[in-house]
Amino acid sequence: MLKRYSVLLMLVLIPATSWASPYFENIGWVNPKGHVTSQLQYPQLVEEIYRENGEQLIWFDLQESSQLEFQLEVIDAGNISPMLSRQLKQLRFYRNSHRWFEYDILATDAMITYMSYAEQAKHMGKEWYFESKLNHSLPPPSDEGLNALYASIKTQELGELIDTHTPDSDDYQDLIKAYLHLAQSHDKELPKYHQDAKLKSMGDLLSARKQLLARLEVVDIDVSHVDFNVGYYDAKLESAIKQFQRMHGLKPDGVIGPKTQKWLNTSNSERLAMLAVNAERTRMWPEQRNTIILVNVPSFEMEYWHNGESVFQSRVVVGKQARKTPVMTTNLDSVILNPTWNVPWKIMVEDIIPKVKADPQYLRKQNIDIIASWRSNTIIDPAAINWNTLNPKAFPYRMRQMSGHYNALGLYKFNTPNKRAIFLHDTPSKSLFSKESRAFSSGCVRVKNADAFASLLLEKQGVDLDKLNVSPNEANKSIPLRKRIPVHIIYQTAWAEGDTVQYRDDVYRFDH
Structure with missing residues (x-):
């Protein structure tokens, strides 16, 4: 039988060790004292599978x-799981050594591990992709998954089973396509591109033109029409640089400054790692685009989908490095007009009280009241507090900023009740939206054109904001939504738009 290995033909010498597995004692081609049996995550289950398969x-x-190896390679390239990386390394060692018995056992064990990983990624991805690496054993796959595994072994359709545990979304497939193309077409690292000064305009001398063009080709920018022998910065090259800048979220001004040069010199291995980890992250993002709000932190952008159509896109400001906007899912249940702002304790202690100590008029300028407690609305006179000797962490009161144009929340709050008090809102600091990198908030998401967003949200709910006649002096006017809208805050530093992969800075250093 061509489809089955002969034990005599495949016989290899497996060195014995002092360790002996309690399993595989009666499977003739397995050495229970062999090293491979000590590497298995599911030895008992693997033994049962082989006995069920007639050994x-x-x-x-x-x-x-x-x-199977390729799926493990993507996980390995994304630096997601040292455990799965070790399995891949051993599989390739046994393959290259033609030690097929050991390879077979380990591949079956790795398949079980991959199935469990795929089943749990939706729920455990936040931990694996953003908090700590997966370096511990996983529970066996579900009964449904194991039944599918037994059936696939029997019908010799393991490839189809691997496919069912691999995302089929366009987001995943586009990133994998880019990963394969980069790995196959640029398997060698290129020399870094250097220039003596910032290139500002056409006609500037360009001494490393070939290196620059080679770097542009890495991200599939067509430079076939660009003359390789011209020794200066010309219009055709400037057009290619602007395209490169748009791919990386930079201002497309054609100027090769430090940020553009940094992206130009990003190594192939770094790009492969970005593509891999972001491909795996798609396992946990929502697949439906019916009615949903998506905020992608690294791109500093938000998108609102209604009835399957993208109806609103906006720039956003997200949390700074010290106060990250978390990856999370919540629901938008109401729009609040002219909101007051109950200052979070951390911001009060770390930001506001030090400013009050430096400027006794700060609270008055910012229209902030000191309130006796969360259960009381009694206002405390700031002059009654000895700010010079005050320990901020022992501050017994709370603070509330009154509504108005200078309120930190602006004129609109998009309420998303959650334990972390993260929500979307307007802001008086409109100038921040013009910056390339927009990580300035204390964790909440500031939305550009919040007035247009509020009007559209309510319009889709059958409410005409212009007809509400809300008084400018009326604070905290809450307008409930008839149907809550899921809000997904995601973290994607690489994604595809059409045929182009977009790359963004890893603002919170989650990719490493």
């Missing part, structure tokens, strides 16, 4: 085993 080898189709 026959499983991975005789090299295309299927290569398919």
Whole structure:
């Protein structure tokens, strides 16, 4: 039988160790004292699978085993799981050594691990992709998954089973396509591009033109029409640089400054890692685009979908490095007009009280009242507090900023009740929206054109904001939504738009 290995033909010498597995004692081609059995995550389950399969080898189709290895390679390239990286390393060692018995056992174990990883990524991805690496054993796959595994082994359709545990969304597939193209077409690192001074305009001398063009080709910018021998910065090259800048969220001014040069010199391995980790992250993002609000932190952008159509896009300001906007899912339940702002304790202690100590008029200028407690609305006179000797962490009161144009929340709050008190809102600091990098807030998301967003939200709910006749002096006017809208705050530093991959700075250093 061509589809089954012969034990005599495949026999290899497996060195014994002092360690002995309690499993595989009666499977003739397995050495219970071999090193591979000590590497298994699911030894008992693996043994049961082989006994169910008549003690026959499983991975005789090299295309299927290569398919499994590739899925592990993407996880490895994304630096997501040291455990799965070790399994991949051992699989490739056994493959290259033609130690097919050991390879078969480990591949089956790795398949089980991959299935469990795929099943749990939706719920555990926040931990694996943003907090700590997956370096511990996983529970076995679900009963449904194991039944599918047994059936796939019996029908010799493991490739299809791998496909069912791999995302089929366009977001994932586009990133994997870019990963494969980069890995296959640029397998060698290029020399870094250097220039003596910032290139500002056409006609500037360009001494490293070939290196620059090679760097542009890495991200599939067509430079075939650009003359390789011209020794200065010309219009055709400037057009290519502007395209490159747009791909990386930079101002498309054609000027090769430090930020553009940094992205130009991003290594192939770094780009592959970005593509891989962001491809894996798509396992946890929402697939439906019916009615939903998406905020992507690294792109500093928000998008509102209604009935399957993108109806509003906006720049946003997100949390600074010290006060990150969290990856999370919540629901928008109401729009609040002319909101007051109950100052969070951390901001009060770390930001406001030090400013009050430096400027006794700060609270008056910012229209902030001191309130006796959360259960009381009694206003405390700031002059009654000895600010010079005050320990901010022992401050017994709370603070509330009154509504108005200078309120930190602006004129609109998009209420999303959650334990972390993260919500979307307007802002008086409109100038921040013009900056390339917009990580300035204390965690909440500031929305550009919040008035247009509020009007559209309410319009889609059958409410005409212009007909509400809300008084400018009326604070905290809450307008409930008839149907709550899911809000997903995601973190994606690479994604595809059409045929172009977009890259953004890893503002919170989650990719590493």
